[in-house]
Amino acid sequence: MDPITLGILGVACLIVLVVLGVPVAFASAFTGIAGMMIIRGETVGIGLSGIIPYANSASYALSVLPLFVAIGFLAMHAGITTAAYDAARKWVGRAPGGLATATIFASAGFAAVSGASTASTAVFTRLALPEMEARGYDKTLAAGVVAVGGTLAALIPPSAILVIYGIIVEQSVAQLLLAGLLPGLLSMGVYVAVIWIVVKLNPNLAPVEPSTSFAEKLAALPKVSGVFAVVGVILGGIYFGWMTPTESAGVATAIILVMALFKRLSLRDMGNGLLDTIRTTAMIFMVIWGVMIFVRFLAFTGLPAHVTDLVIGLDVPRFVILLGIIVMYLLMGMILDGLGMMMLTLPVVFPAIVGLGYDPIWFGILLVKLIEIGVVTPPVGLNCYVVNGIRPDIPLESVFKGVTPFLIGEIFIIAVIILFPDFILLLPRMMN
Structure with a gap:
């Protein structure tokens, strides 16, 4: 399949998943991993998908x-x-x-x-x-x-x-x-x-x-x-x-x-504040990881x-x-x-x-x-x-x-x- 066509299909798939209610983090990660496996092979696609989250978080x-x-x-x-x-x-x-x-x-x-x-x-x-x-x-x-x-x-x-x-x-x-x-x-x-x-x-x-x-x-x-x-x-x-x-x-x-x-x-309020911080930060980083995988896939196309x-x-x-x-x-x-x-x-x-x-x-x-x-x-x-x-x-x-x-x-x-x-x-x- 032509890489440009594959990229367009990837964007369309991502939009459909998001509209259906799939969280952006999971929708973008799934589409990006699947796309890289198609365009670069299973071994390279999975390997890159494991490297990208750490590389972009560190x-x-x-x-x-x-x-x-x-x-x-x-x-x-x-x-x-x-x-x-x-x-x-x-x-x-x-x-x-x-x-x-x-x-x-x-x-x-x-x-x-x-x-x-x-x-x-x-x-x-x-x-x-x-x-x-x-x-x-x-x-x-x-x-x-x-x-x-x-x-x-x-x-x-x-x-x-x-x-x-x-x-x-x-x-x-x-x-x-x-x-x-x-x-x-x-x-x-x-x-x-x-x-x-x-x-x-x-x-x-x-x-x-x-x-x-x-x-x-x-x-x-x-x-x-x-x-x-x-x-x-x-x-x-x-x-x-x-x-x-x-x-x-x-x-x-x-x-x-x-x-x-x-x-x-109070210790309780401080704990609640820190827990809220952890939850929100984890959500943000999950979105970043998923999108970065998708961005790498688009770059290949x-x-x-x-x-x-x-x-x-x-x-x-x-x-x-x-x-x-x-x-x-x-x-x-x-x-x-x-x-x-x-x-x-x-x-x-x-x-x-x-x-x-x-x-x-x-x-x-x-x-x-x-x-x-x-x-x-x-x-x-x-x-x-x-x-x-x-x-x-x-x-x-x-x-x-x-x-x-x-x-x-x-x-x-x-x-x-x-x-x-x-x-x-x-x-x-x-x-x-």
């Missing part, structure tokens, strides 16, 4: 992943997230939709000590959603705010999905983490603006909060010192070249651990290079091709989870993007932003399912309805990323 760059995951879970179990929400509520509670705005700010704070979108959504569904309901907020708006606020964890450093992108396409993890900061802050600002506009148009959705004294506001800041310390260590260490991403993550983890101990974190040549040879402006890729990701985001979508497409799409002359760091930010949109769009908006799973009394359609105004804001953010690539690449280019 990487210094990958050691940053469990540390980033640990930071988020330790912060959650130590109550640092609650302190961040309380501080945000005191500072912006009086603004239109103040509690909703506080939820966005607190979600950004949690993103700075986490990196997992669904974890952030789960935390604030339990923390912020009951608070907004108790203050008379519309449930649809509150649920939408919590779901969309969780997406900030995908861009604001530390971001696990940016690290995975960097490993797959062999790009600087440090530059990717820095590149995510400004668009992450832009997303936060746009979400706050959407809340302000929605509440101004319908004030009944969000009652005005009682005022808080300046002294109370100042008193709330020391409680979130850990968040500022983690952000400073990770971004400052990477930006000035003092530490690698792994070293900065190690120091940040130590800071969170010390804070947790000072807060008298020559399909990625063939697709790149076809795309570059198209007699259309490169922006039209980019627009087609964006539409493809938006449609895929409606039926696939973000990590699976990225793993399935990057082996073929990334060479074409580089061949068209687009910056790989910039494209990583654009891709992660598209994945963010995917986790809040029907029918498989994972963050919306998390909200509904924790609060089944809020119908899933109500959660999606609450997210809808924010999707208009997402269009603006995507436009900024496309039209102003220098804005995305500003911090990476200024690295020491």
